[in-house]
Amino acid sequence: MDELIKQLKEEIIDVLNLEEVTPADIDENAPLFGDGLGLDSIDALELIVLMEKNYGIRLTDPAQGKEIFKSVAVMADYISKNRKK
Amino acid sequence: MKLTHPVYISAATQISIQQPLSEEWINAPVMPEGLYNEAIDPLFKEWLSAGEARRLGKIMKRAVATSAVAMNRSGIDNPDAIITATGLGCVKNTELFLTDLCNNGEQLLKPTQFMQSTHNTIGSLIAILNKCHGYNVTYANGDISAETALLDAATQMQLGDIKTALVGAHDEMTPCYYTLLERIGYYGVKGMVTSGETAVSLMLTDEKNDSAICRISDITVLHKASDSKIADTLTKTGEASCIIAGFNGKAETDLLYKSLIERHYPDSTVLQYKNLFGENMTSSALGIYAAVSILKHGRFPSAMYVAGPTGKSIDSIICLNISGNNIGIVKLTAL
Numbered sequence: 001m002d003e004l005i006k007q008l009k010e011e012i013i014d015v016l017n018l019e020e021v022t023p024a025d026i027d028e029n030a031p032l033f034g035d036g037l038g039l040d041s042i043d044a045l046e047l048i049v050l051m052e053k054n055y056g057i058r059l060t061d062p063a064q065g066k067e068i069f070k071s072v073a074v075m076a077d078y079i080s081k082n083r084k085k
Numbered sequence: 086m087k088l089t090h091p092v093y094i095s096a097a098t099q100i101s102i103q104q105p106l107s108e109e110w111i112n113a114p115v116m117p118e119g120l121y122n123e124a125i126d127p128l129f130k131e132w133l134s135a136g137e138a139r140r141l142g143k144i145m146k147r148a149v150a151t152s153a154v155a156m157n158r159s160g161i162d163n164p165d166a167i168i169t170a171t172g173l174g175c176v177k178n179t180e181l182f183l184t185d186l187c188n189n190g191e192q193l194l195k196p197t198q199f200m201q202s203t204h205n206t207i208g209s210l211i212a213i214l215n216k217c218h219g220y221n222v223t224y225a226n227g228d229i230s231a232e233t234a235l236l237d238a239a240t241q242m243q244l245g246d247i248k249t250a251l252v253g254a255h256d257e258m259t260p261c262y263y264t265l266l267e268r269i270g271y272y273g274v275k276g277m278v279t280s281g282e283t284a285v286s287l288m289l290t291d292e293k294n295d296s297a298i299c300r301i302s303d304i305t306v307l308h309k310a311s312d313s314k315i316a317d318t319l320t321k322t323g324e325a326s327c328i329i330a331g332f333n334g335k336a337e338t339d340l341l342y343k344s345l346i347e348r349h350y351p352d353s354t355v356l357q358y359k360n361l362f363g364e365n366m367t368s369s370a371l372g373i374y375a376a377v378s379i380l381k382h383g384r385f386p387s388a389m390y391v392a393g394p395t396g397k398s399i400d401s402i403i404c405l406n407i408s409g410n411n412i413g414i415v416k417l418t419a420l
Contacts, residue, residue, distance in 0.1 A: 015195075017139040038136065045196040053193045 005076045012072070015050050016043050028072040036071070044069060051075075056084030086305055087321075092239045093290045093297040094417070096158035097377040100124050100147040100284040102363050106154055108378050114361050114386045117279045120272065121263050122363055124282035140197050141210070142178050144257040147284035148207045149214060152251055156215070159288035159296050165247035166220040167208050168238050170230035170254040172366020174204030177259050207255050220247065229306055230254065231285075231370035232406060232413030236304045242291040250289045254370030257282050272364065277334035281363020285370040287377070293420070299380045302401075303416035310410055319349045322416055325401040329376050332357040332391065333364050341407055346392075350403070354393040356385055369406035373415055376402040380419045 009023035012032075016039065030036035033044070044065055051057045051068075057079065059065055068078045102117050103110040105127040115125070129138055129146045132153045138146060148169075156162050173179075179202040185194055200206065205223040212221050220241070224233045231254040238250035258280050267273035272280050290297065303322050307314060328350050330342045346355055356379075362371040379385045379399060399419070406413035 017197075019139055020135045042140070042196055042200075049193050049195055053189070 001076060001080060004080055005072055008072055008076050008079070011050055011054060012047070015046050026072060028076070031071060032069050032075075047075075051079070054085065055079050055082075057082050086236070086240075087303050088239055088243060088301060090243045090245075090291060091293070092242050092301045093293050094287055094299050094301065094377050095161070095290045095294055095296045096155040096286075096288040097298065097374045098151050098154045098158070098286055099371060099374050100126065100151055100282075101371055102279070102281045103361060106150065108382065110361060111378060111382055111384065111386055114388055116388065117281075117361070117363060120277070120279050121258070121260065122279045122281060123258070124284065140201070142175050142201055142257070144175050144177065144255050144284070145201065145207060145210055148211060148253055148255045148286070151284045151286035152211045152215070152253060155251060155286035155288045159290070160294070161249050161288055161290070163215065163217055164219070164249040164251040164288065166222075166238060166241065166250040167212050167217055168220070168234045168250055168252045169205070169208035169211075169223040170234035170252070170367050170370065171204050171207060171223060171225055172227055172230055172256050173262070174225060175201045175206055175257070176262055177257055178202045180259055180261055207253070211251070211253070217251075227411070228366050228369065228408030229308075229406065229411045229413050231367045231373065232304065232306050232415060235287075235289075235301070235373070235415060236306050238289050239301060239304050242289070248291045252287045252289055254283055254285045254367035256365045256367045258365060274335050276336070277364070278359045279363045281359075281365050281368055281371075283362075283365055283367045283371055285367070285374045287374070297420060298377055299420060300418045301415065302418045303414065305412075305414045307412040307414075308410075310412055315345070315412060316349070318412075318414065319345065322403060322414055324350065325353055325403040325416060326397060327354045327356060327376075327379070327399045327402045328405055329356045329358055329372050329379075329402055330391075330405045331359055331369055331372060331407060333359045338407060342405065345405070345407075352394070353403075354395065354397065354399065355391040356389040357391050358389060361386070361388060369404065369413055372404045372406065373417070376404050376415075376417050380417060
């Protein structure tokens with residue numbers, strides 16, 4: 001799981017162009033939206049694309065995203081249980 | 086079109102292959118090497134936070150920075166109109182978007198690249214960031230886009246519809262697109278100047294404020310013009326002490342400039358700018374910017390000199406842009 005969390009942090013930094021952020025700056029338990037990384041709705045779309053492209057997970061219900069994108073740790077947990085790639 | 090109602094340029098700035106947001110090129114221009122050169126970028130964090138900047142392509146960041154500097158220097162923070170010229174728009178994002186489209190079977194496309202792959206993203210971003218809710222139009226008229234955008238602003242000032250306009254010209258280049266344009270002979274012809282990137286912002290006002298630098302006295306855009314129409318238009322535009330022409334090292338184009346200038350402006354000082362700023366679809370805006378700077382400082386770098394008298398004071402400049410049988414003519418007059 002630690003390896004997946006590290007990989008996920010790197011992918012998030014890359015896909016969201018978080019130029020001044022390093023994986024160490026991201027607390028895997030902090031919220032991705034609002035306070036934590038301060039992501040917004042466009043970032044949510046980018047994360048949906050990331051999940052499908054890199055892990056073969058297709059989110060059809062946008063409400064699912066709210067739960068899955070709570071934090072990097074929650075995302076990693078969901079990916080580890082549902083990944084097809 | 087002769088402008089009967091005055092139109093002034095109150096600020097002009099650029100990001101290009103010369104020093105950014107600076108007029109240092111007049112004293113010590115960067116002499117570009119090779120055929121492909123990207124713009125020299127300033128640090129954008131003065132105008133955009135890391136959060137705001139992270140989604141924006143270079144063309145957008147450059148547009149934001151030049152617009153902010155033009156607004157600041159002119160003291161106008163909410164222009165009546167934002168008018169943008171771009172030949173290719175946000176071509177880097179377009180390229181990334183199309184590459185994903187091909188590689189992923191038209192699936193899994195990134196929203197940010199999609200949003201930033203349209204031409205009018207540039208003008209709308211400037212409007213959103215500066216809360217300018219007025220007239221906002223983008224012209225993508227190939228090599229003649231910059232003059233068309235200026236013509237729109239000036240025409241609306243003649244009609245009394247607007248009093249201030251932020252006119253921008255923005256283009257970026259990618260190695261891939263350069264190669265495509267090279268194949269059709271737009272770039273890379275033997276003896277030709279380098280490619281370049283353009284970000285120019287001009288603030289136009291219909292009143293002479295404290296920051297006014299010069300006046301636009303004539304703007305004409307000709308499409309598919311005959312030789313006689315061109316000759317007639319240049320005669321009507323009148324004389325000028327200096328001509329800034331878009332010589333780019335292509336024999337055919339340069340010959341056309343030379344013959345028109347010899348016939349119509351035999352006594353004018355003739356200057357070039359593409360040897361310093363490079364060639365791209367809105368590089369004529371850099372010619373206009375250079376003209377504004379020359380009128381402001383009263384001198385030009387020796388690298389721009391082509392022909393004609395030297396040492397004479399320059400009080401009017403005609404910027405001549407020829408692209409096939411499309412022609413843009415902008416006449417600037419010192420105050």
